[in-house]
Amino acid sequence: MTSLKNCPAPAKLNLFLHVNGRRADGYHLLQTVFQLLDHGDTLDFTLRDDAQIRRVSDIAGVPEEQDLIVRAARLLQAEVLRRSGALPRGVDIAIQKILPMGGGLGGGSSDAATTLMALNKLWNAGLTRQQLMDLGLPLGADIPFFIFGQNAFAEGVGEALRPVRTPTCWYVVIEPGVAVPTAAIFSSGLLTRDTPPIIITDFSSHLENQTDLKGYGKNDLQHVATSLFPPVAEAIEWLSAYGDARMTGSGACVFCAVANEVDADAVLSKMPNKWSSWKAKALMQHPLTAML
Structure with missing residues (x-):
């Protein structure tokens, strides 16, 4: 397998969001229910013959080096190298971006989560769901939810997740x-x-x-x-x-x-x-x- 096309990165809603306090390190303690939506960005991944990670689509206001997509891919590439001793092939990442930035829909985090899941498959990395969630958390508190893969009751800074039934609507x-x-x-x-x-x-x-x-x-x-x-x-x-x-x-x-x-x-x-x-x-x- 050398490519994965039309990989969805769905939006999320916070059906409610309560702020319960703040930790000594400044992070806020939250409770929320995350709801996945049948609407979001779409990404294509194509392996390269070298080790470079490249975003081949322009995103206004988001330089390639700062993009969570690129940062997630490089993080996983480094983890595969650490585990196997072999550097996986690079990848060209194209994105059809439809979710707005600064919208509260989790667009950037969802894109990063889809990148981790798709490249875990494309590189035959073999990381478990929990390992990918742990890898993604430092990049963004919402990333583990998208890898978790189902609607969730979340606590802490958003990383403590439990599955929950949500309205069918x-x-x-x-x-x-x-x-x-x-x-x-x-x-x-x-x-x-x-x-x-x-x-x-x-x-x-x-x-x-x-x-x-x-x-x-x-x-x-x-x-x-x-x-x-x-x-x-x-x-x-x-x-x-x-x-x-x-x-x-x-x-x-x-x-x-x-x-x-x-x-x-x-x-x-x-x-x-x-x-x-x-x-x-x-x-x-x-x-x-x-x-x-």
């Missing part, structure tokens, strides 16, 4: 047109860090009584983002007419759950032209799960 997502820097949200004096911890059965019990998350949890980062970035607040206000609209991650994207694709299309038909928006079906597992 569709989502409408609005891109408000601003990029929200995660650091600006977590460093804001507006952020509270004292939401009482919950347990996973609280979430599961809620879903046993209704099909969606209406009335359950919140995003503790949302009031900070809406204060600093008014377009986020505007999108939430508009979408709230059609469901329990909330922000994902540290922003900027906003979503609400709907029962089916017909309902999603109905909301999108009324969407103001000033916003990019789309629909996506909830995924139960990552499309590349079978690779591991």
Whole structure:
């Protein structure tokens, strides 16, 4: 095998996101439920005859050397060399980038996770799912979730994952047109860090009584983002007419759950032209799960 084509890197939503405290090292203690979506970037991997790792697609504002895709590939290449004593062939990586940066959808982390899973297969590296998760964590706290491969209740800094059942539904997502820097949200004096911890059965019990998350949890980062970035607040206000609209991650994207694709299309038909928006079906597992 010399190539892998059309490898999906799905988006994620944070169905809720609670900030429970902050560790001595400055990292925030979180609880969230990650939801995979049937919508995301797509990557192609083609082995080279030398050892170079190259991104052959331009991404505005992301230099190749700083791209998580390239950094993940080089990290895995070094790990294979350490384990086997043989340097694997280099690779050309092409990406069809559709997820916005600074959107809270996990795009860069998902791209990196897909890179680790695909190259683990292409290089016959033989790393386990957990080994890939451990390898990816220093690059980004969301990367282990995508390698985990299923919707998850997450704690700690986002790395402690347990599988969880989530609603079978569709989502409408609005891109408000601003990029929200995660650091600006977590460093804001507006952020509270004292939401009482919950347990996973609280979430599961809620879903046993209704099909969606209406009335359950919140995003503790949302009031900070809406204060600093008014377009986020505007999108939430508009979408709230059609469901329990909330922000994902540290922003900027906003979503609400709907029962089916017909309902999603109905909301999108009324969407103001000033916003990019789309629909996506909830995924139960990552499309590349079978690779591991």
